[in-house]
Amino acid sequence: MIGRPSLLLMTAAATALASIANAVGVASPDPAVPQTRLGVAIADDVDARDKTAVRRGRSLDLREQAIRAxxxxxxxxxxxxxxxxGSAAPGVVAGGDGAASPDQFDDLAKIYQAMxxxxxxxxxxxxxxDVQMRVAQxxxxxxxxxxxAAMTPKAAAALTMALARRQAPRPSYVTPAGVKPQVAKR
Structure with missing residues (x-):
């Protein structure tokens, strides 16, 4: 009985060879096999997510730099x-109010225009x-x-209103008798 291999032994050997071949096939995919549409879509989504993460990281780095400054x-x-x-620091107008000199705002305007x-x-x-307004002017x-356009609507509206108030001439409310009427303030 030793001369003929059993059917069970041959099936076990074939199964072992098939599992080894499958493992080798999974471990080294053939580059010539094209990806499916689903595989390409998944790869594109992963790339888009990675790019978004990089943009967020840059944005956070910029915010951190602004906070440190x-x-x-x-x-x-x-x-x-x-x-x-008696000793005034450079860049501070001698008036005691701690306001920055006009050339500092010019420099800041150049910096923000370059960004x-x-x-x-x-x-x-x-x-x-006030600093936003002076730089924007x-x-x-x-x-x-x-x-x-890139600012939040609330911040853009506030800056626009500040610029409008600063550039609009103040009306003088003088009556014919020379008396100024009471104007309600907002």
Whole structure:
């Protein structure tokens, strides 16, 4: 009985060879086999998700840089205010109000004009409204428009109103008798 292999033994050997062949096929896919539409769609979605994650990371890095810069300015401002009144720090107008000189706003306007509008809008929204207005006044109109378009509607409206108030002449309400009437303030 040793001369003839059994049917069970031959089936077991064939099964073992088939499982080894399947393992090798799975481990090394054939590059010549085209992907399915589903595989391509999944790969595209993964790529899009990765690109979005990179954009978010850049945005967060930009915000962190803006926060660090604001902290440094606040620290410098506190040190300037703590200094004796006789010694004025560079970049501070000698008036005691701690306002920045006009060329600082010109420099900031140049910096924001050089940035991409979306990135500039993220940082500009974090600034004080007065600083936003002074920087925007010194920028080219097209750059200001593109940055306003990238800002949130609330921040863009606030900056627009500040710019409108600053540029509009104040009407004088003088009656014929020379008496100014009471005007309700908002």
């Amino acid at each position: 604001a902290e440094a300015r606040l620290k410098a401002d506190l040190e300037t205010r703590a200094a004796p009144a 991409k509008p979306a990135a500039a809008a993220l940082v500009l929204e974090q600034l004080d409204l 010194r920028m080219r109109e097209r750059s200001t428009a593109m940055i306003l």
